[in-house]
Amino acid sequence: xxxxxxxLIIVIFLIAxxxxxxxxxxxxxxxxxIEREWRAQVTSFNDLSVxxxxxxxxxxxxxxxCVHCKxxxxxxxxxxxxxxxxxxxxxxxxxxSISLKYPCIELLTAFLLTITVWHFKIGIEALMAVILTATxxxxxxxxxxxxxxxxxxxxxxxxxxxxxxxxDPLPNxxxxxxxxxxxxxxxxxxxxxxxxxxxxxxxxxxxxxxxYGDFKLLAALGAWLGWQQILLIxxxxxITGILVNxxxxxxxxxxxxxxxPFGPYISAAGWVTMLWGDPIKNYYFNLII
Numbered sequence: 001x002x003x004x005x006x007x008l009i010i011v012i013f014l015i016a017x018x019x020x021x022x023x024x025x026x027x028x029x030x031x032x033x034i035e036r037e038w039r040a041q042v043t044s045f046n047d048l049s050v051x052x053x054x055x056x057x058x059x060x061x062x063x064x065x066c067v068h069c070k071x072x073x074x075x076x077x078x079x080x081x082x083x084x085x086x087x088x089x090x091x092x093x094x095x096x097s098i099s100l101k102y103p104c105i106e107l108l109t110a111f112l113l114t115i116t117v118w119h120f121k122i123g124i125e126a127l128m129a130v131i132l133t134a135t136x137x138x139x140x141x142x143x144x145x146x147x148x149x150x151x152x153x154x155x156x157x158x159x160x161x162x163x164x165x166x167x168d169p170l171p172n173x174x175x176x177x178x179x180x181x182x183x184x185x186x187x188x189x190x191x192x193x194x195x196x197x198x199x200x201x202x203x204x205x206x207x208x209x210x211x212y213g214d215f216k217l218l219a220a221l222g223a224w225l226g227w228q229q230i231l232l233i234x235x236x237x238x239i240t241g242i243l244v245n246x247x248x249x250x251x252x253x254x255x256x257x258x259x260x261p262f263g264p265y266i267s268a269a270g271w272v273t274m275l276w277g278d279p280i281k282n283y284y285f286n287l288i289i
Contacts, residue, residue, distance in 0.1 A: 013114045017080040020109030023134060024102050027141045028067075029059055034150055069094035080106040101141075109137055112271065119275050125176040128164055129274060132157070132224055136267035139217060143263030149213025154220055158187060161223030176274070178226040186222030189230050191215045214262050221270040229273050232281060236269035237262070 036057065056062065064073040071093040077083050084103040091098060116133050120126040135157050143149050165183035178186070194215045201209035222230050241262060248254035273280070 009114060009118070012117050013110050016110040016113035017106050019113060019130075019134060020106035020137075021078070021080045023109055023138055024105050025059060025064070026138050027105065027145075029057065030138075030150060030152065031142060031146050031148070033058060034152060066091045066093060066096070068096040080110075105137070105141060109134065112137065116275070120176065124167075129176055131160070132274065133271055136271055140264035140267040143213070143261040147211070147259060147261050149211065149217055149263050151213075151216070154213060154216045158216065158220040158223050161220055162187065165223070176224075178224075182226040182228070183223045186225065186227040186230065187219040188222070189227040190222030190233075191219035193230060193234065194218050210262055214266060217263055217266050217270075221266070221273075225270070225274055225277065229277050232277055233266065233269045233273050236272060237265040240268060241265040 064078055065071060066073065068091060071091075077087065077092055081103045084098060087098070089098050089100065090096065112133050113130055116129045117126045120129050135153060139149055139153060139157075142153075162180070162183050165178050165180045167177055194210055198208070198210045198215070201207070218230065218233065221233055225233075241260065244265075245254070245256075245260055249256050
């Protein structure tokens with residue numbers, strides 16, 4: 001892109017690091033918030049204890065704190081990646097280890113968002129693609145940690161995809177937006193495709209092959225990218241999932257009966273398809289024709 005000077009790329013990367021830091025907050029707190037709400041509904045107790053002992057617990061409050069000693073983290077202890085390196089991966093107060101997951105998510109977010117903005121060029125398409133990418137990162141990590149894809153994040157993603165289909169892309173930009181009919185059909189095809197596989201698999205094995213969150217995630221990607229991309233997303237996610245899990249079983253001793261969270265593979269396939277779906281399909285068709 002014409003704006004992709006080294007300085008601009010660095011600025012985008014640094015902003016993306018900050019976004020990654022916020023995604024860490026969402027990834028850690030959203031499952032706890034959902035658990036609180038669930039407990040409130042089933043127990044009728046409103047004053048529930050929460051991890052850390054804070055009465056209010058959402059994406060804003062309490063301030064960032066150590067998960068071990070609960071001491072507040074200062075601004076200089078919360079700089080993405082750099083603070084982790086400076087503190088040598090340990091809390092400044094209790095000296096307990098800080099999960100390597102936090103800087104890894106920050107770096108992953110920075111790289112993916114920088115690539116996304118570079119691909120779509122600075123504009124409304126890039127903004128929407130950044131929102132989709134960031135949400136897919138959150139969904140992937142939460143699903144990997146809890147094997148749950150929360151409705152609180154996947155359903156808004158679906159509705160945003162349907163809403164942005166009402167707008168046309170700006171002239172001379174990479175096309176991200178699709179027509180409303182493509183978005184609606186994409187959501188239906190995305191949901192029903194995995195739903196059908198789920199019941200066929202269950203009919204023959206008496207086991208659940210997917211979770212309903214996976215159906216909704218693929219429906220959301222269908223709403224964003226269109227029904228034409230669903231098959232490619234399924235193929236990429238299935239192939240990637242098979243290869244990764246074979247590797248884990250053969251070389252890392254993973255039990256083949258352990259449930260596999262499929263959300264990260266769907267998310268990765270959706271991101272790749274968003275950026276390079278059409279070239280991949282064209283390359284594949286040229287090979288077989």
